[in-house]
Amino acid sequence: MTQGANHFSLERGLNAWREEIDAPVASFFSSCVHCGLCAQACPFFVETGDPKYTPIHKLEPMRLLWEQEYTVWGKLKKLIKDRIDAKLGRESKPLITDEMLEEWEPLLYDSCTMCGRCSMVCPVGNDIHYMIRKAREGMVASGHSPEGLLAASVRAVNTGSPMGLQWKTLEVQIKHVETATGLEVPIDKQGADFLVLLSSMEIINFPEYLEAITKIFDHADVSWTLSKTCFEATNAGIQIGSKDIAATLVQRVVDAAEELQVKNVISPECGHAYTAIRWEGPNAIKRAYPFKVYHIIEVLDQLRTDGRIKTEGKEMDRLSMHDPCNLARKSGVVQQQRSLMDLVAGDFVDLQEHGELQWCCGAGGGVSSNERAEPLKLAAFKRKKAQIEEVEPERMVTMCATCRTQLEEGLEEFNMDIPVVGLTEMIADHLVEKEKAEQS
Amino acid sequence: MTSMDFLLFIKGPMFSIAVAIFALGILVRLFEILALGRAHNYAAARGNEIIPGLKTIYRRFNPDPGTFKRSTFDVLVGTLWHVGFVVVLLLFIPHIELIQSTIGIGWPGLPNPVVDAVTAITLLGLVAVLIHRFRQPVKRFLSTREDYLIWLVTFLPVLTGYLAYHRLINPYPLALGLHILSAEVFLIVLPFTKLSHIFTAFVARYYNGAIFGRKGIQS
Numbered sequence: 001m002t003q004g005a006n007h008f009s010l011e012r013g014l015n016a017w018r019e020e021i022d023a024p025v026a027s028f029f030s031s032c033v034h035c036g037l038c039a040q041a042c043p044f045f046v047e048t049g050d051p052k053y054t055p056i057h058k059l060e061p062m063r064l065l066w067e068q069e070y071t072v073w074g075k076l077k078k079l080i081k082d083r084i085d086a087k088l089g090r091e092s093k094p095l096i097t098d099e100m101l102e103e104w105e106p107l108l109y110d111s112c113t114m115c116g117r118c119s120m121v122c123p124v125g126n127d128i129h130y131m132i133r134k135a136r137e138g139m140v141a142s143g144h145s146p147e148g149l150l151a152a153s154v155r156a157v158n159t160g161s162p163m164g165l166q167w168k169t170l171e172v173q174i175k176h177v178e179t180a181t182g183l184e185v186p187i188d189k190q191g192a193d194f195l196v197l198l199s200s201m202e203i204i205n206f207p208e209y210l211e212a213i214t215k216i217f218d219h220a221d222v223s224w225t226l227s228k229t230c231f232e233a234t235n236a237g238i239q240i241g242s243k244d245i246a247a248t249l250v251q252r253v254v255d256a257a258e259e260l261q262v263k264n265v266i267s268p269e270c271g272h273a274y275t276a277i278r279w280e281g282p283n284a285i286k287r288a289y290p291f292k293v294y295h296i297i298e299v300l301d302q303l304r305t306d307g308r309i310k311t312e313g314k315e316m317d318r319l320s321m322h323d324p325c326n327l328a329r330k331s332g333v334v335q336q337q338r339s340l341m342d343l344v345a346g347d348f349v350d351l352q353e354h355g356e357l358q359w360c361c362g363a364g365g366g367v368s369s370n371e372r373a374e375p376l377k378l379a380a381f382k383r384k385k386a387q388i389e390e391v392e393p394e395r396m397v398t399m400c401a402t403c404r405t406q407l408e409e410g411l412e413e414f415n416m417d418i419p420v421v422g423l424t425e426m427i428a429d430h431l432v433e434k435e436k437a438e439q440s
Numbered sequence: 441m442t443s444m445d446f447l448l449f450i451k452g453p454m455f456s457i458a459v460a461i462f463a464l465g466i467l468v469r470l471f472e473i474l475a476l477g478r479a480h481n482y483a484a485a486r487g488n489e490i491i492p493g494l495k496t497i498y499r500r501f502n503p504d505p506g507t508f509k510r511s512t513f514d515v516l517v518g519t520l521w522h523v524g525f526v527v528v529l530l531l532f533i534p535h536i537e538l539i540q541s542t543i544g545i546g547w548p549g550l551p552n553p554v555v556d557a558v559t560a561i562t563l564l565g566l567v568a569v570l571i572h573r574f575r576q577p578v579k580r581f582l583s584t585r586e587d588y589l590i591w592l593v594t595f596l597p598v599l600t601g602y603l604a605y606h607r608l609i610n611p612y613p614l615a616l617g618l619h620i621l622s623a624e625v626f627l628i629v630l631p632f633t634k635l636s637h638i639f640t641a642f643v644a645r646y647y648n649g650a651i652f653g654r655k656g657i658q659s
Contacts, residue, residue: 023647024648026476027640027647030640031644125496125649280483289484331657332655332657
C-alpha cells in the first residue's frame with residue numbers, strides 16, 4: 001500500500017509495536033539463536049528454498065525495535081551511537097525506515113499464513129506466529145499492508161462482508177435451500193440455542209454448507225437461527241492486523257447474538273473466522289462474551305456424542321483429511337473431525353503429519369485475499385500436495401472454505417483428479433431419514 | 441607480571457567481577473522480560489496454561505519426527521554439543537569444587553578421562569556447527585556478527601580447558617588463567633547476547649506452551 005493516507009505513519013506503526021511487545025515477545029527475541037529450524041517448518045521456505053522466508057527473519061524490524069528500546073544493552077548501544085553521531089555532527093540514522101517496512105511487507109503478509117507450524121517446532125520455544133500477528137498491527141498502522149487485504153477490510157467494514165456480499169444474495173440461497181429440503185431456515189429467531197454464522201466465500205463457493213446444516217439441525221432437533229443484521233463470521237481485521245477493524249467486526253456478531261439472546265454462536269467451516277471470534281474477539285472488544293462460541297465441527301461432534309446424529313451407510317472410497325491450521329493447531333480441535341469421519345468414512349487414512357503438526361494449505365492468514373501473493377500461495381501448496389501424494393486418497397475432506405478452495409485450485413493446477421468435500425456436507429448426506437430415526 | 445600473578449588476578453578480583461556482572465545482568469534480563477507482562481485474556485480458555493507450559497519446557501528437548509528428519513544434523517549435533525558442554529561444565533571435579541566454594545553446593549563428578557573424551561566430542565561438535573553455519577543457506581543468511589561472536593565465546597572455554605588439562609600451554613598457571621579468563625568472558629557476555637537463551641529459552645518455552653495450552657493444544 002502506498003503512503004497516501006495521512007493517518008498511517010511510521011511513527012504510528014512503531015507505536016503499535018510498542019503496544020504489542022509483551023513478556024512472551026521479549027522472551028522469544030531474547031532466546032532466538034538463529035538456528036533456522038523454523039524455516040524447515042514453513043511451507044513458504046520449504047517449497048521456495050529462499051532463506052528470506054525463514055519465519056523468524058520476518059520479524060527482524062520488530063526485533064530491532066525491541067532490542068533498542070526494551071533491553072539495557074540496546075539502550076546503551078543507542079546512547080553510544082547517538083553520542084558518536086553528535087560528536088561527528090551528523091544526524092543519527094533511523095533504526096527502522098519506511099523502505100525497510102516496504103521490504104518486509106511481502107514477508108509478513110505474502111509468505112506467511114500465520115499457520116503456527118514454526119511455533120510448534122522452534123527449539124527455544126518461540127511462538128513465532130504469535131509475533132507475526134502482532135507485527136502486522138504495526139504494518140497496518142504504518143501503511144504497509146497489501147492492497148488486496150486492505151480492500152477486503154474496507155468492504156467488510158462498509159458492507160458487512162469482505163467480498164461485499166449482501167443479505168439479498170444470501171436470501172436467494174436460503175430460498176433455494178428451503179425449496180430443495182422442504183425445511184425452514186430460521187431467521188432472527190429470538191432465544192434460539194445457536195446463532196449460525198457463515199462466511200462469504202462459503203455462501204458463494206459452497207452453498208451446500210447451508211443446506212447441510214439445515215438438514216442436520218432439523219434431524220437433531222437443534223434450535224438455531226441466522227441473523228439478518230450479521231451473517232458474516234470472517235474477520236478481515238484480524239487477517240490484516242488491525243485491532244480496530246477487528247473490534248468493529250466482532251462487535252457486530254456480539255450485538256446480533258445479544259439482540260437475539262442466543263446461548264451459543266457457531267462459526268462456519270472457516271478456519272480464521274473461528275480463531276477470530278473464539279480467541280481474538282473477546283480481546284478485541286475487551287470483554288468476555290455472554291455466549292459460547294463453537295466451530296460447526298465441535299457442535300456436530302457434540303451432537304454425535306449425545307446420540308443426536310444417526311447416520312446410515314459409509315463412503316467407500318479412500319478418503320484423507322486436511323486439518324485447517326486455525327481449527328487444529330491453533331484451536332485444539334483435532335479429535336472431533338476424526339470421530340465424525342468414523343461415522344461416515346469406510347476407508348479413511350490420515351496424512352502423515354496431521355493435527356497439531358499438519359502443513360498449511362498455503363492460503364490462510366489473508367494470503368488468499370492478497371492477489372500479489374498468488375504465486376507464493378501456489379508454491380506453498382506444493383507441501384500439501386506432497387503430503388496428499390504420500391497417502392494417495394481418492395478424495396480429500398476438510399472443514400474450512402479457504403482451505404477447500406485452495407485445495408481444489410491447487411490440485412487442479414497440478415492435474416490431480418482428487419475432489420475436495422466439506423465434512424459437514426458429508427455428514428448431511430448420510431443422515432437417517434427423520435421418521436426412520438424416530439422409529440428405531 | 442608473572443603467569444602466577446596473572447592466574448591470581450583472574451581467579452581473584454576478575455572472577456568476582458565476572459560473576460557479579462553475570463548475576464546482575466541475568467537478573468536485569470529476566471526482569472526486563474517479565475516486567476512487560478501480558479494483557480488480560482478475555483477469551484474463555486479451553487485448557488490450562490501452567491501444565492502445558494511446563495510440558496513444553498521439556499518437550500522442546502525432543503523434536504517431533506518430521507523436524508528430526510528435516511534437520512537431522514541440527515538436532516543430533518546441536519544436542520550432542522549442548523549436552524557435552526553441560527556435562528563438562530557441571531561434572532568435571534575441579535569445576536564442582538569451584539562451584540562449591542562459590543555458592544556452597546556440590547555434587548559428585550565424572551572421572552577425568554570421561555570428561556576429557558566428552559570435551560573432545562564437544563569441541564568437534566562446535567567446529568561442526570560452525571562449518572554448518574557457514575554452509576547451510578538459511579543459517580548463513582540469518583547469521584550476524586553476534587552469532588559468530590557467541591560461538592567463539594562458547595568455544596574458547598572448552599578449548600582452553602582441553603589445552604590446560606593436557607598441558608599443551610605452558611606454563612600451567614598461564615594455561616589455567618586463560619581458561620578461567622575465557623569462562624569469565626562467557627559469563628560477562630552471556631546476559632547481553634543470545635547466550636541469555638540459556639535462561640530465557642525456558643521462559644519462552646513456558647509461554648509457548650501456555651499460549652497453546654489455553655487453546656487446548658500441547659505445543
